[in-house]
Amino acid sequence: MTTSDYDRFANAYSAENESNLFNAYYERPEMLRLAGDVRGRRILDAGCGSGPLSAALRAKGAVVTGFDASAAMVDLARQRLGEDADVHVADLSAPLPFADAEFDDVVASLVLHYLEDWSGPLAELRRVLKPGGRLILSVIHPAIYAIAYPKADYFALTKYSEDYVMDGQTVWLTYWHRPLHAIADAFAAAGFRIATISEPPPSPDTPAELLPPDMNSGSFMCFLFFVLESA
Numbered sequence: 001m002t003t004s005d006y007d008r009f010a011n012a013y014s015a016e017n018e019s020n021l022f023n024a025y026y027e028r029p030e031m032l033r034l035a036g037d038v039r040g041r042r043i044l045d046a047g048c049g050s051g052p053l054s055a056a057l058r059a060k061g062a063v064v065t066g067f068d069a070s071a072a073m074v075d076l077a078r079q080r081l082g083e084d085a086d087v088h089v090a091d092l093s094a095p096l097p098f099a100d101a102e103f104d105d106v107v108a109s110l111v112l113h114y115l116e117d118w119s120g121p122l123a124e125l126r127r128v129l130k131p132g133g134r135l136i137l138s139v140i141h142p143a144i145y146a147i148a149y150p151k152a153d154y155f156a157l158t159k160y161s162e163d164y165v166m167d168g169q170t171v172w173l174t175y176w177h178r179p180l181h182a183i184a185d186a187f188a189a190a191g192f193r194i195a196t197i198s199e200p201p202p203s204p205d206t207p208a209e210l211l212p213p214d215m216n217s218g219s220f221m222c223f224l225f226f227v228l229e230s231a
Contacts (some may be wrong), residue, residue, distance in 0.1 A: 054080075116176050
């Protein structure tokens with residue numbers, strides 16, 4: 001699956017993203033917490049989807065530009081953000097249509113794990129960041145792969161697919177697993193310094209019915225979050 005395959009189920013994915021545990025009450029709140037005070041900051045939302053994180057950052061005072069490889073997702077983002085919103089169809093695996101040092105921050109929400117090669121995308125994200133700018137990102141926690149596929153080689157770069165039901169529609173998503181040391185090595189090779197690693201609990205306002213019934217207080221593992229600083 002390529003990212004543009006989201007065109008086929010953009011509406012279903014967007015509807016699921018609005019209120020589910022993983023996006024609405026776990027991933028998005030943590031991305032916003034890590035971003036902190038963004039008033040007046042120019043932020044690029046890389047892989048913006050239908051725009052929920054862009055909307056939340058804009059509501060906090062940021063000046064947001066977004067892009068996604070899926071034209072259908074960009075259309076949904078424009079519906080959410082307004083027809084004059086600065087959103088583009090662009091592919092992170094290709095040169096981006098933005099100037100050098102154009103942004104104070106980049107957010108990449110659950111994007112990189114779709115890509116086999118991180119070197120080009122990370123180089124482009126660093127290029128468009130101002131010196132000292134931040135790349136705030138989330139990926140599937142690499143330990144999840146080891147738990148879900150205990151017989152697989154955790155240390156190998158591995159392509160795998162999983163099915164999900166979104167708004168009553170079954171869809172397949174394809175990811176690239178890489179071990180934690182490979183993630184850190186990719187960041188360093190691109191000229192980033194890891195400032196923060198986060199493994200948060202769900203948001204305190206998560207409805208009880210969304211939480212796993214056997215979940216211990218505060219214990220949860222799904223995504224891994226980083227704040228990187230460009231040199």
